[in-house]
Amino acid sequence: MTQLVADNETQGLSGPKRSVSIGVRVRNSRASGVLLVVLILCAWELSARTGFVQSTNWPPFSTVMATLVVDVTDGELLPLILSTLWRLARGYGIGFAIGIPLGFAIALLRPVRLVVRPTIELLRPIPIPAIIPPLIFLLGLGDSLKLSSIAFATLFPVVLNTIAGVMAVEPIYDQVAKTFGVSRWTALRRVVFPAALPFVLAGLRTALGLAVVVTVVAEMIVGQDGVGYYLVSMQFAMRAADMYAAIVLLTLIAYLLNRAFILAEGRIIRWTRLREASGDAS
Amino acid sequence: MSVTALHQVSPAPQGARLSIDKIGKVFTGPSGGSVKAIDGVTLNVEPGEFLAIVGPSGCGKSTLLQVIAGLMSPSSGAVRLGAQDVTGEPAHMVYLFQQYGKSLLPWMSVAENVMFSFRHRIVMTRSAARARCDEYLAMVGLLDFADHYPWQLSGGMQQRVAIARALAAEPKVLLMDEPFSSVDALTRLDLHALILDLWTAKRFTAVLVTHDVDEAIFLADRVAVLTHRPASISEVIDTNLPRPRLSIETRESPNFLALRHRLLAHLLARPGGAAHDAR
Structure with a gap:
């Protein structure tokens, strides 16, 4: 398949000249991007080492990384990371398990749409962390509070993208299903769902980012464990290096989750990418 | 892509007669106004027959075909396959869409x-x-x-x-909605030969909607001519051309040219007809 795409006129005719220039450009852009990151980290390192920023709470980057390695290897952080990930997975899972069917129901069933849509539009603009304090009253300080918040954060992008995806399904697909006498359920499963899937996955990706944020915020506000709780504890304990280590760790986790998602997404809807590459516009 | 081998097996026509009985279709616009798209079309298509329906662009041909296919319900009249009314689920009928690029998943x-x-x-x-x-x-x-x-x-x-x-x-009936209109001219001739080979081999009933007079004559046993919107049948012509039809020879035969002349004259004679057909 990849071969066929490469054989496509638009790419096949370009020859070596174009591929070199693209290669150079990609390398340049990558290099310049990485360079800026390195520069910022160097500035951090230098500002702490030279005393440009004088504070016991401003450890050099190298110290932070060393602390991170120690904290992870001595086993202090590992259970916290796992509890954060497990919490995230459950909250996110609940959110999308509700969100996808709800999105389909709203898009496909007019009565559901009429009843539910205004509520969704009203709830949507609420900043998610703002619901945590009232939820504490309702759910106490336990895990159900955190899971609800994460699920709530996940729900909206998933529902809204699913609706958009189902609405964007080509009307002709319905007719194709109809002319072959396919049942409504089969049409939903084999036609509407795959047609809407790219939108649904985009919603899930947005939701994943939000879910990470809300997981950490929830742990920071009402934590007994998790990396968010650890982060706040280290701040209270004035252990700046450990605090920054936790932040670096969270950054890494969020980054890796997003990369993993993009990878999985690319596999699940491989046809969209290949189709774009093949130059098929429709 | 030779399919000549298919000529050897030519089973008896299958299925039942397709009756289109006084079909009318009125669309109601969002502002309450209504447009009459089809006005009392009656047609009978025999099992295994190849019928073409020609008419100018926008005359309601596709609407008519969608009604026949059961993809759209008529405002009046009925479509029957054999003794069975066609409503909703179009059993034994398949619709071949004009936009092949979009109709394939x-x-x-x-x-x-x-x-x-x-x-x-x-x-x-x-x-x-x-x-x-x-x-x-x-x-x-x-x-x-x-x-x-x-x-x-x-x-x-x-x-x-x-x-x-x-x-x-x-399917017992294949309904074709200008299926050859968006391919290049040579590919179109290729597809004409292909569809005739398949029709000969499988003996389904074929209904083709097109604005291409040559295509209609070349493929069909009978050609029904539609009037301008609202569409109604103005004439049904037997082509009486021998089969198998040959891509070049059939199109050059005097009978073919005479039919072509007659149909084009008919289509172009109507008020406003030329302006629409010239597209």
């Missing part, structure tokens, strides 16, 4: 697209389904492309996949 391979037409109605093993799929792909000369995605194929090949998919459902 892009997330399915060519083979999956073809199997989609029958797998959900008929209980059969995976290998039996695949065999049936391959049989039809072979008929349109695309067996080697079974595992490609439709968008990796040219327009003409995509339409051949759509034809294979439609016929793999083994």
Whole structure:
């Protein structure tokens, strides 16, 4: 398949000249991007080492990384990371398990749409962390509070993208299903769902980012464990290096989750990418 | 893509007579106004017959065909296949869409697209389904492309996949909505020959809607001419051309040219007809 795409006129005719220039450009852009990151980290390192920023709470980057390695290897952080990930997975899972069917129901069933849509539009603009304090009253300080918040954060992008995806399904697909006498359920499963899937996955990706944020915020506000709780504890304990280590760790986790998602997404809807590459516009 | 071998087997026409009985269709606009698209069309299509319906662009041909297919309900009149009313689920009829590029499902391979037409109605093993799929792909000369995605194929090949998919459902009636209008001229002649070969082999009833007079005469037993909107039948002409029809010779025969002259004169004579047909 990849071969066929490469054989496509638009790419096949370009020859070596174009591929070199693209290669150079990609390398340049990558290099310049990485360079800026390195520069910022160097500035951090230098500002702490030279005393440009004088504070016991401003450890050099190298110290932070060393602390991170120690904290992870001595086993202090590992259970916290796992509890954060497990919490995230459950909250996110609940959110999308509700969100996808709800999105389909709203898009496909007019009565559901009429009843539910205004509520969704009203709830949507609420900043998610703002619901945590009232939820504490309702759910106490336990895990159900955190899971609800994460699920709530996940729900909206998933529902809204699913609706958009189902609405964007080509009307002709319905007719194709109809002319072959396919049942409504089969049409939903084999036609509407795959047609809407790219939108649904985009919603899930947005939701994943939000879910990470809300997981950490929830742990920071009402934590007994998790990396968010650890982060706040280290701040209270004035252990700046450990605090920054936790932040670096969270950054890494969020980054890796997003990369993993993009990878999985690319596999699940491989046809969209290949189709774009093949130059098929429709 | 030779399918001449198919000529040897020519089973008896299958299925029942398709009766289109005083079909009318009125569209109600959002502002409450209504437009009459079809005005009392009556047609009978015999089992195994090839009927073409020609008319100027925008005369309501596609609407008529969608009503016949059961994809749209008529405002008045009825469509019957044999003794059965066609409503909603169009049993034994398959609609071949004009926009082949859009009607093929892009997330399915060519083979999956073809199997989609029958797998959900008929209980059969995976290998039996695949065999049936391959049989039809072979008929349109695309067996080697079974595992490609439709968008990796040219327009003409995509339409051949759509034809294979439609016929793999083994319909009694194949309804074609200008299926050859968006491919280049040579590919179109190719597809004409292909559809005639398949029709000869499978003996389904064929109804073709087109604005191309040559196409209608070349393919059909009878040509029904529609008036301007609201569409009604102004004339039904027997082509009486011998079969098998030959891509070049048939189109150069005096009878073909005479029919062409007559139909074009008829279509162009109407007020406003020339302006529409000149597109």
